[in-house]
Amino acid sequence: MKRPPDLAILKLHKGLQKAESSMLIQLRTGRTGLRHFLNKVRVPGYESGQCECDMGLETPRHVLLHCPHESERREALKESQGGSLDFNRLLDTPTGALAASKWMIRSGRIPQFQLAGTLLYKEEE
Numbered sequence: 001m002k003r004p005p006d007l008a009i010l011k012l013h014k015g016l017q018k019a020e021s022s023m024l025i026q027l028r029t030g031r032t033g034l035r036h037f038l039n040k041v042r043v044p045g046y047e048s049g050q051c052e053c054d055m056g057l058e059t060p061r062h063v064l065l066h067c068p069h070e071s072e073r074r075e076a077l078k079e080s081q082g083g084s085l086d087f088n089r090l091l092d093t094p095t096g097a098l099a100a101s102k103w104m105i106r107s108g109r110i111p112q113f114q115l116a117g118t119l120l121y122k123e124e125e
């Protein structure tokens with residue numbers, strides 16, 4: 001990044017745990033540990049960017065809003081956002097950012113966050 005992050009973005013990260021903050025960065029930049037990106041940058045073992053549901057590329061938008069494998073967990077996310085989900089609102093507002101980062105960590109889809117998820121949210125299980 002050439003310039004320091006602006007205040008609005010810093011505000012999104014305020015109060016987030018370190019793992020949540022790095023998840024938020026991944027979600028906002030699209031440079032994630034999800035298959036679509038890993039395939040795009042040619043990480044060995046990711047010959048396809050398709051989600052395991054086979055209904056689209058595994059992108060943050062797909063997982064957060066559309067993946068049928070997450071439909072059950074998505075209800076809680078929806079509820080936290082006042083009953084409806086909007087991709088930009090999830091990534092651009094403080095409440096959305098916290099809920100989306102947590103939710104994505106807990107999905108267990110990105111291996112580097114699995115341990116963080118176990119440690120951070122143990123008490124909430």
Ligand SMILES: [Zn+2]
Nearest residue numbers: 051053067068
């Ligand atoms: Zn899917």
